[in-house]
Amino acid sequence: MSVDHTSKALHLPWSIRQQESHVRKFREKGTTVSYFTNKNLTRSAVKRSIAAIALGAAVAAMSACSPASNSAGQLAADQQILSTCDAAAPPATDVQLDGSGSSSSDAIAEERFKAIESIVHTTAICGGRLRVSVFASTSAATTILIDKSLHLDGATDNARLKKLPPLVTDVMTTIRAKYSSALKSLPSGGTDISAEYRLASEWLAQVGAPFKLHLYLLTDGFQNVGIALDEGAITKQQAADLAGRVAVPQLPGSSIVVAGLGRVASDPPSSDVVDGLVAFYDALCKKTAAASCAAVTDYAVSGR
Numbered sequence: 445m446s447v448d449h450t451s452k453a454l455h456l457p458w459s460i461r462q463q464e465s466h467v468r469k470f471r472e473k474g475t476t477v478s479y480f481t482n483k484n485l486t487r488s489a490v491k492r493s494i495a496a497i498a499l500g501a502a503v504a505a506m507s508a509c510s511p512a513s514n515s516a517g518q519l520a521a522d523q524q525i526l527s528t529c530d531a532a533a534p535p536a537t538d539v540q541l542d543g544s545g546s547s548s549s550d551a552i553a554e555e556r557f558k559a560i561e562s563i564v565h566t567t568a569i570c571g572g573r574l575r576v577s578v579f580a581s582t583s584a585a586t587t588i589l590i591d592k593s594l595h596l597d598g599a600t601d602n603a604r605l606k607k608l609p610p611l612v613t614d615v616m617t618t619i620r621a622k623y624s625s626a627l628k629s630l631p632s633g634g635t636d637i638s639a640e641y642r643l644a645s646e647w648l649a650q651v652g653a654p655f656k657l658h659l660y661l662l663t664d665g666f667q668n669v670g671i672a673l674d675e676g677a678i679t680k681q682q683a684a685d686l687a688g689r690v691a692v693p694q695l696p697g698s699s700i701v702v703a704g705l706g707r708v709a710s711d712p713p714s715s716d717v718v719d720g721l722v723a724f725y726d727a728l729c730k731k732t733a734a735a736s737c738a739a740v741t742d743y744a745v746s747g748r
Contacts, residue, residue, distance in 0.1 A: 522605045525569045533697075535572035536655035537563060538644045540586075542663035542704070543578040543627050544635040546674075549709035555743035556662045557620065559703065563660060564615050568594040568608055572658075573651050576619050578626045581634035581669055583643050587626040589619050636669035637661060638690045641700075641732060645693035657698035662743060665705040665721040673724060677716035683723035687731060695732040702729070703740045 539560055560576060567574050573593050579586040594611065598604035640661060648657045666674040671686050678686070702725040706718035722739040729737035 519602065519605060522569055522608060523601065525566055526601060526605070529570035530656070531571075533654050533656040535567050535570050535658045536648055536651045537567040537572055537574045537658045537660070538647055539563060539574070539576040539660045539662065540640045540644070541576070541578045541623075542635060542637065542661070543580045543587075543630045544664075544666075545632065546635070546666055546708050546710070547664040547704065548627070552704070552707060552709060552743075553623070555707075556704070557616065559660075559662065559743040560619060561612060561616050564594070564612050565608070567658075568596060568611055568615075569605070571595055573655055574615070575647060577643075578623065578630065579636070579640055579643075580630040580632070582631075582636050583639035585631050586640070586643060587622075587629055589622045589626060590615060634669040635663075635667050637663050637665065637667045638670065638692060638728060641692040641695070641728075645695060648695075648698075657695060659695070659698060659700045661700070661702045661725075662704050663702065664708045665702065665725065666708070673721060677714065678720035678724070680720075680723040683720055684727045687724055687727035690728060690731075692728060692732050695734045698732070698734045699736045699738075700729045700732065700734045701738045701740070703738075704743050705739060705741050707742060 541556060564574060571594065573591075575591040576589045577586050578589065592615075594615070596604035596607050596611065598607060641659070644657060644659045648655065668674045671690060673686070705721040705725065706713045718741060722741075725739040726737060729739075
C-alpha cells in the first residue's frame with residue numbers, strides 16, 4: 445500500500461520532511477505505520493510486520509541521538525531537532541504507560557523506557573512540559589511518575605544543547621526508580637485505556653497556553669473496562685462502532701500516538717486481532733478531533 449503525504453502539517457515537534465523520511469525507512473523494513481492528519485483526514489498505512497519501529501514517526505526524528513554522548517554528530521542531530529520546534533506552541537508531552545498484567549514483562553518495560561527516553565529527548569530540546577504516568581483499570585488508578593518542565597539553561601543554543609544529556613539521564617533515573625512501586629500500587633483486574641484521554645485533556649487544561657498536547661499511550665491495546673477488545677478479532681466497522689460508544693474529550697491541535705498494540709507478555713495475537721486494535725484506536729483518535737493520530741505495534745527506536 446502506498447503512503448499518502450498530502451497533509452503539510454502533522455503538528456508534532458519535528459518536520460514533515462523528517463517524518464516522511466523515516467516512514468520510508470520503516471516501509472523498507474516491512475514495518476507498519478498507521479496515521480492520519482485532521483487537515484484532510486488522510487489515513488496512511490504501511491504493511492504490518494513485527495519489525496522494530498520508532499513510535500510511528502514520533503520519536504524517529506532523534507533516532508541517531510544518544511544521551512550518553514555529546515559528540516559533534518550528536519550536537520548536529522539535536523540542532524536539527526531544535527530547528528523543527530515551535531516556540532509558539534511548546535510540547536505538553538503526556539506519556540501514559542499501561543500497567544496491566546497482559547503486557548507486564550521486563551522486555552516490554554525496557555522497550556517502553558527506550559521509547560520514553562527519545563520522547564524526553566525531543567521534549568527537552570523543544571523546552572516542553574513532561575508528564576509520565578502508569579495506569580490500569582480506572583482513571584483513578586493512575587500513578588504519576590514525573591510531572592515537570594524540561595528547560596535547558598544557556599546563553600546560546602549550543603550551550604543549552606550540551607546540557608541535554610544529564611537532564612535526560614536525570615529524568616529517566618526518576619522514571620525508572622518509581623516505576624516498580626507504581627505498578628505494585630495499581631489495582632488488578634482490568635484495563636481502561638480510553639479513560640486516559642480524559643486525564644490528558646484535564647492535564648492540558650492545567651498546563652494551559654501556549655502548550656500543545658502530545659499524548660503517547662504505550663499499551664498493548666486490550667481494553668476490557670467499558671468495552672471488550674480482548675475477546676478476539678474485530679472488523680474495521682466493528683472497531684468504528686465500538687469507538688463510537690466511548691466518550692472522549694475534544695483535543696483539537698493535539699497529536700496522539702498509541703504504541704505497542706498487540707505487544708503482550710504471552711503468545712502474540714494474530715495479525716487480524718492487531719489490525720482490529722489499530723482500527724479502533726484510529727477511530728477513537730479521529731473522534732477527538734486531534735490534528736494527527738498514529739497507531740503502531742512496537743516501541744523500539746530505529747537506529748538506537
